[in-house]
Amino acid sequence: MGRHVVAPLADFPPGTRKLIDINGRKIVVFNIKGEFFALFNRCPHEGGPLVSGKLTGLVVSSEPGQYEYSREGEILRCPWHSWEFDIRTGKSWCDPSRVKIRSYNVSVEPGAKLVEGPYVAETFPVKVEDDYVIVEA
Amino acid sequence: MTDITAIDCDVHPNVPGMAALAPYLDEYWRETVENREILSLDSMSYPPRAPISGRADWRGKGGTAGASLDALRTHALDRWGTSIAICNPLYGVQIVFNADMAVAFTRALNDWVVKEWLDRDPRLRASIVIPLQDISAAVAEIERCASDPRFVQVLVLAMGEAPLGRRQFWPIYEAAQRHGLPIGIHAGSAYRHPVTTLGWPSYLLEEYVAQSTGFQAQTASMITEGVFVKFPRLKVVLIESGVTWVPGFLWRLSKFWRGVRFEVPWVDRSPAEIFRDHFRLTIQPFDGPEDPDATARLIDHLKSDDLLLYSSDYPHWQFDGDEVMPPFIPETLRRKIMIDNPLATYPRIAASLSATSAA
Numbered sequence: 001m002g003r004h005v006v007a008p009l010a011d012f013p014p015g016t017r018k019l020i021d022i023n024g025r026k027i028v029v030f031n032i033k034g035e036f037f038a039l040f041n042r043c044p045h046e047g048g049p050l051v052s053g054k055l056t057g058l059v060v061s062s063e064p065g066q067y068e069y070s071r072e073g074e075i076l077r078c079p080w081h082s083w084e085f086d087i088r089t090g091k092s093w094c095d096p097s098r099v100k101i102r103s104y105n106v107s108v109e110p111g112a113k114l115v116e117g118p119y120v121a122e123t124f125p126v127k128v129e130d131d132y133v134i135v136e137a
Numbered sequence: 138m139t140d141i142t143a144i145d146c147d148v149h150p151n152v153p154g155m156a157a158l159a160p161y162l163d164e165y166w167r168e169t170v171e172n173r174e175i176l177s178l179d180s181m182s183y184p185p186r187a188p189i190s191g192r193a194d195w196r197g198k199g200g201t202a203g204a205s206l207d208a209l210r211t212h213a214l215d216r217w218g219t220s221i222a223i224c225n226p227l228y229g230v231q232i233v234f235n236a237d238m239a240v241a242f243t244r245a246l247n248d249w250v251v252k253e254w255l256d257r258d259p260r261l262r263a264s265i266v267i268p269l270q271d272i273s274a275a276v277a278e279i280e281r282c283a284s285d286p287r288f289v290q291v292l293v294l295a296m297g298e299a300p301l302g303r304r305q306f307w308p309i310y311e312a313a314q315r316h317g318l319p320i321g322i323h324a325g326s327a328y329r330h331p332v333t334t335l336g337w338p339s340y341l342l343e344e345y346v347a348q349s350t351g352f353q354a355q356t357a358s359m360i361t362e363g364v365f366v367k368f369p370r371l372k373v374v375l376i377e378s379g380v381t382w383v384p385g386f387l388w389r390l391s392k393f394w395r396g397v398r399f400e401v402p403w404v405d406r407s408p409a410e411i412f413r414d415h416f417r418l419t420i421q422p423f424d425g426p427e428d429p430d431a432t433a434r435l436i437d438h439l440k441s442d443d444l445l446l447y448s449s450d451y452p453h454w455q456f457d458g459d460e461v462m463p464p465f466i467p468e469t470l471r472r473k474i475m476i477d478n479p480l481a482t483y484p485r486i487a488a489s490l491s492a493t494s495a496a
Binding site for chain 2: 067
């Protein structure tokens with residue numbers, strides 16, 4: 001387990017996502033309205049690439065014909081079979097206790113702190129004056 | 138209730154012809170039947186001479202089977218020690234296009250069952266046949282018959298005009314739930330559509346085998362439309378549906394639900410779970426393999442001991458001799474299938490037996 005710099009915060013605006021590779025492990029990081037979420041990029045069902053999944057809201061119903069829609073953009077649908085996952089927990093909607101995606105902590109850290117380590121920034125220099133998105137994985 | 142030995146959830150009293158229903162029709166319809174020479178409403182689901190429609194050794198004079206109470210007693214009730222049997226009359230009232238005629242014929246059919254069968258043997262119960270040609274009339278028929286506690290179920294056919302989950306049918310489910318009546322879906326068609334989704338088949342064999350696809354579509358319809366969210370106490374009994382198609386069908390339905398459940402958000406748990414809570418199946422025909430281990434595995438795949446209900450399907454030819462219980466059903470399940478499951482499914486039967494033992 002290490003802490004990995006994903007990108008400078010300025011390069012990772014809300015509504016975007018990035019696929020990163022940590023020693024062969026593919027992890028998808030989302031910025032949803034300024035909040036960051038990181039999930040293993042592989043659907044536990046058949047292995048679909050979650051980076052291509054659609055972000056939708058949660059729809060539930062108390063009665064046939066009623067559609068209660070909430071949490072817009074926080075439900076990730078796998079691009080292959082549309083199984084739904086909660087972006088906050090990685091748990092599937094259909095079988096939350098058994099079918100879930102590995103999730104990782106994401107934080108935003110100032111560059112000044114990163115320079116001290118134990119951080120890994122593979123592809124770009126870390127500047128003391130900027131903020132960076134960090135994944136623990 | 139301790140002396141209950143077997144509850145047969147599917148026997149068929151055969152209407153000998155329209156003349157038998159005539160006394161139960163009002164003047165207008167009696168004259169109509171006579172003037173138009175409507176002699177019979179036999180359905181091509183069960184052609185009277187087809188082997189499936191009557192076992193050879195149960196056919197009486199004229200070749201019809203199941204046409205008399207004496208025959209039912211001799212062949213089935215007495216012979217198999219049946220404590221209670223549910224009569225499911227199959228007569229072509231569902232096929233009639235004139236809704237008023239359908240309502241009149243259906244009322245006559247239910248009254249005929251009361252007078253000719255229920256009143257003459259205390260072991261008998263019956264399903265209320267309803268005219269789906271007119272939903273409000275169907276509800277009225279449930280209300281009319283439900284005051285007689287010997288009616289224990291509402292009967293519809295596996296293939297009708299529209300899928301049974303549709304909201305147009307919900308007043309029927311409301312009435313059924315309120316009266317403690319399960320919805321019995323029996324093999325057969327109202328012939329509004331071809332009996333296969335591909336079009337009309339050539340042979341009776343194809344038609345009979347296709348029934349199980351009708352049951353599957355009805356099951357999917359009732360679950361996905363949310364009938365059991367709206368009517369949480371409603372039970373559905375699939376009668377003469379076959380049994381062994383169920384596990385594969387539920388795997389398929391539940392698997393694809395996971396990918397599109399947001400289309401039907403009221404289906405908030407696996408369809409397989411909903412099925413096990415709300416659906417029951419009669420055991421004839423079982424459509425099982427001869428191998429006991431394979432049968433045990435099949436029953437295992439149902440994942441519940443509560444689903445199966447004892448039935449002979451008399452006088453339909455599903456088995457020879459006295460083998461009502463399909464061979465290789467595990468011994469441990471027999472009592473549940475013959476007594477406990479039917480009692481749990483049909484509250485009106487359970488209530489009548491408690492009342493009898495209390496008296």
